[in-house]
Amino acid sequence: MRVDPAVTHMDGGSGDDQDAADNPPRKKRYHRHTPQQIQELEALFKECPHPDEKQRLDISKRLNLETRQVKLWFQNRRTQMKTQLERHENSILRQENEKLRSENLSIRDAMRNPICTNCGGPAVLGEMSFEEQQLRIENARLKKELDRLCALAGKFFGRPVPSMPSVPLMPKSSLDLGVGGMPTSLPSGCADLMHGPAGGRTGNIIGIERSMLAELALASMDELFKMAQADETLWIPNLDAGKETLNYEEYMRQFPSTITPKLIGLATEATRETGMVITNSLNLVETLMDVDRWKEMFPCMISRAAMVDVISSGMSGTRNGALQLMYAELQVLSPLVPAREVYFLRFCKQHAEGVWAVVDVSVDSLRDNSPAGFMKCRRLPSGCLIQDMPNGYSKVTWVEHAEYDDRGVHRLYRSLLNSGMAFGAQRWLATLQRQCECLAILMATANVTARDPTAIRTPNGRRSMLRLAQRMTDNFCAGVSASTVHTWNKLSGNIDDDVRVMTRKSVDDPGEPPGVVLSAATSVWLPVSPQRLFDFLRDERLRSEWDILSNGGPMQEMAHIPKGQDPGNCVSLLKASAMNSNQSSSMLILQKTCTNASGSLVVYAPVDIPAMHVVMSGGDPPYVALLPSGFAILPNGPKCRPLALNPSGNGVGVNSPRVGGSLLTVAFQILVNSLPTAKLTVESVETVNNLISCTVQKIKAALHCEDA
Numbered sequence: 263m264r265v266d267p268a269v270t271h272m273d274g275g276s277g278d279d280q281d282a283a284d285n286p287p288r289k290k291r292y293h294r295h296t297p298q299q300i301q302e303l304e305a306l307f308k309e310c311p312h313p314d315e316k317q318r319l320d321i322s323k324r325l326n327l328e329t330r331q332v333k334l335w336f337q338n339r340r341t342q343m344k345t346q347l348e349r350h351e352n353s354i355l356r357q358e359n360e361k362l363r364s365e366n367l368s369i370r371d372a373m374r375n376p377i378c379t380n381c382g383g384p385a386v387l388g389e390m391s392f393e394e395q396q397l398r399i400e401n402a403r404l405k406k407e408l409d410r411l412c413a414l415a416g417k418f419f420g421r422p423v424p425s426m427p428s429v430p431l432m433p434k435s436s437l438d439l440g441v442g443g444m445p446t447s448l449p450s451g452c453a454d455l456m457h458g459p460a461g462g463r464t465g466n467i468i469g470i471e472r473s474m475l476a477e478l479a480l481a482s483m484d485e486l487f488k489m490a491q492a493d494e495t496l497w498i499p500n501l502d503a504g505k506e507t508l509n510y511e512e513y514m515r516q517f518p519s520t521i522t523p524k525l526i527g528l529a530t531e532a533t534r535e536t537g538m539v540i541t542n543s544l545n546l547v548e549t550l551m552d553v554d555r556w557k558e559m560f561p562c563m564i565s566r567a568a569m570v571d572v573i574s575s576g577m578s579g580t581r582n583g584a585l586q587l588m589y590a591e592l593q594v595l596s597p598l599v600p601a602r603e604v605y606f607l608r609f610c611k612q613h614a615e616g617v618w619a620v621v622d623v624s625v626d627s628l629r630d631n632s633p634a635g636f637m638k639c640r641r642l643p644s645g646c647l648i649q650d651m652p653n654g655y656s657k658v659t660w661v662e663h664a665e666y667d668d669r670g671v672h673r674l675y676r677s678l679l680n681s682g683m684a685f686g687a688q689r690w691l692a693t694l695q696r697q698c699e700c701l702a703i704l705m706a707t708a709n710v711t712a713r714d715p716t717a718i719r720t721p722n723g724r725r726s727m728l729r730l731a732q733r734m735t736d737n738f739c740a741g742v743s744a745s746t747v748h749t750w751n752k753l754s755g756n757i758d759d760d761v762r763v764m765t766r767k768s769v770d771d772p773g774e775p776p777g778v779v780l781s782a783a784t785s786v787w788l789p790v791s792p793q794r795l796f797d798f799l800r801d802e803r804l805r806s807e808w809d810i811l812s813n814g815g816p817m818q819e820m821a822h823i824p825k826g827q828d829p830g831n832c833v834s835l836l837k838a839s840a841m842n843s844n845q846s847s848s849m850l851i852l853q854k855t856c857t858n859a860s861g862s863l864v865v866y867a868p869v870d871i872p873a874m875h876v877v878m879s880g881g882d883p884p885y886v887a888l889l890p891s892g893f894a895i896l897p898n899g900p901k902c903r904p905l906a907l908n909p910s911g912n913g914v915g916v917n918s919p920r921v922g923g924s925l926l927t928v929a930f931q932i933l934v935n936s937l938p939t940a941k942l943t944v945e946s947v948e949t950v951n952n953l954i955s956c957t958v959q960k961i962k963a964a965l966h967c968e969d970a
Contacts, residue, residue, distance in 0.1 A: 293331065295327070295331075295335070299325045299327065302324070302325055303321075303325070303332075303335055303336075303339075304339075306321060307336065307339055311336070311339075311340060311343075312336070312340075313332075313336060315329075318332045318333055318336075410473075472573055475573060475585065475587075475607055475625065476573075476585065478607060478623060478625065479585055479607055479609035479621070479623070480609075481643075482607070482609065482621045482622075482623040482643035483609055483611055483619060483621045483643075485517050485621075485643040486619060486621040486643045486644070486645050486647070486661060487613070487619060487647065488516065488517075489534070489643070489661050489663070490534070490619075490646075490647040490659040490661050491647070491659075495509065495512055496508065496509055496512050496513060496516065497509065497534060505533070506533075506534055507532075508532035508663075510530075513532075527667070528640070528665040528666060528667055529665065529666055529667070529668045529679075529680065530663075530664070530665050531662070531663070531664055531666070531679065531680065531682045531685070531686060532661075532662070532663045532664075532682070533661070533662050533663075533682035533686035533687040533688060534659065534660065534661050534662075534687050535659075535660050535686075535687035535688045535690075535691045536657070536658070536659045536660070536691075537657075537658060537691050537692075537695060538651065538655050538656070538657060538658075538695075539655065539656045539657075539658050539691075539694055539695055539698050540654065540655055540695075540698045540699055540702050541654070541655075541656055541698045541701075541702075542650055542654055542655075542656055543616055543617070543618050543648045543649065543650045543656050544618075546618075546648055546656060546658070546694075547581050547610060547618050547620060547648065548581065550608075550610070550620045550646075551581050551584055551586070551608070551610055551620070553567050553568060553569045553588060554567075559693075559694065559697050560690070560693050560694070560697075561732070561735060561736060561739060562593075562595060562693065562735075562739055562861075562863060562894075563592060563593065563685075563689065563690070563693060564590055564591065564592060564593070565591045565592075565593040565601055565739065565740065565743050566589075566590065566591040567588065567589065567590040567591075568588065568589045568590075569586060569587075569588055570586075570587035570588060570589055570605070571586065571587040572585075572586045572587075573585040573586060573587065574586075576610070580612070581610045581612075581618075582610065582611060582612040583610070583611065584609070584610045585607070585608070585609050585610075586607075586608050587605070587606075587607055587608075587625065588605075588606055588607075588608050588622075589603075589604070589605050589606075590603075590604055590606070591603055591604075592604065592639075592685055593739070593743035594675065594678075594684050594685070594743065594896070595739060595742045595743055595861075595863070595894035595896075595927055596672075596675065596742065596743070596783070596785040596894065596896075596925070596927045597742065597743070597762035597783045597784070597785070597927075598671070598672035598674060598675055598760065598762075598785050599671055599672065599675050599679070599684070599743075600638065600670045600671065601743055602638060602639035602664075602666060602685065603638050603639065604622075604624055604639055604640070604641050605624065605625060606622045606623060606624045606625060606641050607622065607623050607624075607625045608620065608621070608622050608645075609621050609623075616649060616650035617647075617648070617649050617650070618647075618648045619645065619646070619647045619648070620645045620646055620648070621643055621644070621645040622641050622643070622644050622645050623641060623642065623643045623644070624639075624640040624641045624642070638666065638667050639664060639665070639666040639667070640664065640665045640666070641663070641664050642663040642664060642665065643661075643663060644661055644662045644663050644664065645660075645661060646658050646659060646660045646661070646690075646691075647659040647661075658691060658694070660687040660690050660691045660694075661687060662682070662685065662686045662687040662690065664685065666679075668680075672760070672785070674785060674786075674787055674925060675785075675925065677898075678896060678898060678925065683860065683896070683897065684896070688859065688860055689860035689861070692858040692859045692860040693858060693860065695858065696826060696831065696856060696857075696858040699825075699826045699827065699831075700825040700826050700831060700856075703824060703825055703826055703827075704724075704728070704823075704825065718821050718823060718878055720878075720879075720880060722879075722880025723877070723878045723879060723880050724823055725880070726877045726878070726879075726880050726881060726882070726883050727821070727823060727833060727835075727852075727877055727878060727883070728823060728825075728833060729883045730852065730877055730883035730886055730888075731833040731852060731854040732854075733883065733884070733888065734852060734854060734865055734866075734867050734888050734890045735854055735863070735865050735890070737774075737888060737889075737890050737931075738865045738890040738891070738892050738929065738931075741764075741781040741783070741890070741929060741931050742781075742783050742894065742927060742929045760784050760785065760786075761782060761783070761784040761951055761954060762782070762783055762784065763780065763781070763782045763947055763950070763951075764780075764781050765778055765779065765780050765781070765934075766778075766779050766781070767779075774887055774888065774889065775887045775889065775933050777933050777934070777935050778933070778934050778935045779889065779931055779932070779933055779934070780931070780932050780933075780934045780946055780947070780950055781929065781930070781931045782929065782930055782947075782950040782951065782953075782954055783927060783928065783929035783930075783954075784927070784928055784929075784954055784958075785925060785926065785927045785928075786925075786926050786928070786958055787898060787923055787924070787925055787926075788923055788924050788926055788961075788962065788965070788967055789922065789923040789967050790923060790924055790965050790967060791922065791923070791924065792861070792862060792895050792896070792897045792924045793857075794965070795862075795895055795924050795926065795965070796830060796855075796857055796862040796864070796895055797830070798961075798964065798965060799864045799893050799895075799961075800830060800853075800855040800864050802816065802817040802818070802819055802834070802836050802853075803816045803817075804816075804964070805817050805836075807960060807961075807964040808957055808960040808961050808964060809957075810953075810956075811838065811849075811851065811868060812838050815838070817836040817837060817838055817851070818836065818837050819834050819835070819836055820835045820836065820837050820850065821834065821835035821878065822834050822835075825856070826856075828857060830855050830856070830857040830862070831855065831856050831857060832854075832855060833852075833853070833854050834852075834853045834854075834855075835850055835851070835852055835853075835874065835878075836850065836851040836852075836853055836866075837850055837851070838851070849868050849869070849870060849871070850868070850869050850870070850871055850874055851866050851867070851868055851869070852866065852867050852868075852869050852874070852888075853865070853866040854866075860896075860897075861894065861895055861896045861897065862894075862895040863892065863893070863894055863895070864892050864893045864895075865890050865891075865892035865893075866890065866891060866892055867888045867889055867890040867891065868889075869886060869888070873885075873886045873887075874886075889931040889932065889933060890931060891929060891930040891931055892929060893926060893927065893928055893929075894926070894927040894929075895924050895925070895926055895927075896924065896925040896927075897924060897925075898922075898923050898924055898925045926958075926961075928954055928957055928958055930950055930953055930954060930957075932946075932949075932950055932953075934946040
């Protein structure tokens with residue numbers, strides 16, 4: 263009998279309250295609740311199916327019902343749910359019964375007509391041979407492994423993966439009967455975990471390693487999700503700096519060291535940041551899972567990146583369940599900070615509609631040539647939680663957690679790394695926000711107006727100039743960071759201690775002039791705020807105070823492309839003003855400036871006028887030769903103060919009165935010889951060293967910090 267909880271029996275008794283024998287049958291009165299009352303009662307039932315007397319009284323007052331009506335409704339609703347559950351359980355039991363009956367019939371038929379697997383004739387019953395016994399044992403072991411992999415694949419893909427085909431296979435021999443009939447092919451989910459897709463880059467990971475990687479991915483995703491949403495028990499607020507500090511005791515309690523045991527002798531950093539990004543979750547997930555788009559999104563943070571292997575490309579044409587091995591070098595734009603080499607697993611999972619998560623975790627322990635004692639950096643579960651918001655925005659919570667060897671880091675940058683501002687969540691999220699804002703601005707044609715005399719009005723011209731500026735920035739970053747691709751040499755002689763010099767030969771690259779190119783870079787600390795330093799260096803009217811290419815006078819902006827709401831995010835084309843009428847210049851300066859909360863960049867390169875006319879007309883920018891120079895600025899405040907140097911050369915401790923400032927990296931690239939076979943001379947090195955020293959001194963003088 264079906265019980266309708268929407269109908270309350272006013273006079274009839276319930277099995278919980280009355281005995282039918284004590285109450286003679288009488289005509290029952292019914293009261294049907296309103297839809298609003300039923301909706302409210304259903305919501306309350308989900309929270310508390312067994313309300314007490316006080317709760318029933320409160321509900322009756324809120325819904326204008328009698329307490330007896332409330333009590334009877336909840337009794338009827340519980341009875342209805344119990345009936346539904348029993349009906350569902352009966353259906354499952356019937357299915358199991360049918361399955362067992364079908365298997366029993368199959369076994370009975372096979373026992374009646376045993377077939378010899380060798381000759382195909384009737385089998386002769388007798389004792390089982392040793393070989394057959396071993397095969398049965400091995401078959402049982404393989405079936406157990408298959409069941410384990412299918413269970414793992416079910417967790418990985420978010421849906422059940424059957425260990426047997428949907429249509430029962432008739433056993434081919436009595437040996438198959440012994441283990442229930444092994445399928446001739448693995449289910450699709452298990453096949454992905456064991457063998458990977460056909461498009462895998464290496465295909466050199468065996469099935470056991472793939473199952474280990476899948477288990478590591480699931481555990482890391484769980485850890486990331488909890489760390490992104492944890493409260494103050496795990497992340498301790500820092501009221502002075504407005505940031506958070508990871509509570510390592512609570513972290514070790516929640517996440518046992520069996521997953522990510524801490525390595526002795528390595529420094530640890532953990533940061534978390536939340537912000538709004540002008541892109542949707544699907545686009546951001548696709549960017550993170552595509553190694554080329556990921557590197558383009560973070561050009562100043564990633565010097566190298568490569569896809570090692572694709573273990574799973576996702577399910578149903580989406581990135582849900584995508585699992586891949588990747589390699590990357592993470593950089594700080596300074597020759598004084600070694601790049602971080604990481605070999606990691608990236609796993610993407612959709613948790614709900616419009617809610618995605620992407621987690622990274624190092625897997626160097628699987629590589630025989632990378633023992634733990636020699637690892638430069640290991641990423642513990644890190645990544646981002648992405649949630650769609652209105653108007654095309656996404657809420658992104660970024661978590662970075664790493665262990666690294668800081669012995670090769672220069673003293674100027676150790677406090678920056680310890681604070682988490684160099685490789686932490688704030689820098690990743692701020693860079694992502696700036697890049698997404700730039701893409702949104704560039705897609706809006708309303709930024710180009712006829713009233714702007716410096717605007718490039720043709721779309722092809724803007725795209726060509728932006729591609730050229732991006733290549734200039736990439737070349738600058740490659741010539742500044744201490745990547746494993748480049749080797750920095752600390753030369754002896756009349757060279758400053760912290761100046762790093764390297765050379766490369768350009769022969770067939772159309773984007774560089776042929777010959778020997780010299781790159782030189784250094785980093786200094788200045789007691790000036792990052793914003794003030796950035797505004798000074800990007801202002802074309804003040805360029806003559808530090809740039810020898812300005813011919814001693816101010817520069818004029820000939821073209822301008824905005825790349826964000828902040829005026830400091832733009833690409834410009836500058837022209838040097840001649841000091842007298844007899845001077846003329848056939849040279850322009852292409853400049854790109856970008857800034858966010860984590861740092862700023864000013865990059866420029868001289869270009870000839872005919873080449874820029876081609877670019878601004880929509881021509882191909884890769885054939886324009888560039889030798890970029892510029893500046894990278896990182897904040898270095900009270901919570902992130904370096905060991906400065908006094909005139910005697912001794913380090914000043916953390917109690918130094920210098921409580922704020924900026925870390926400035928200055929870098930130049932010059933062509934020292936047009937012949938690729940030429941060798942570097944001492945004069946060339948001293949020339950570029952003097953150029954760097956002179957530029958730094960001019961900047962200090964202009965900002966009145968000569969004693970820094």
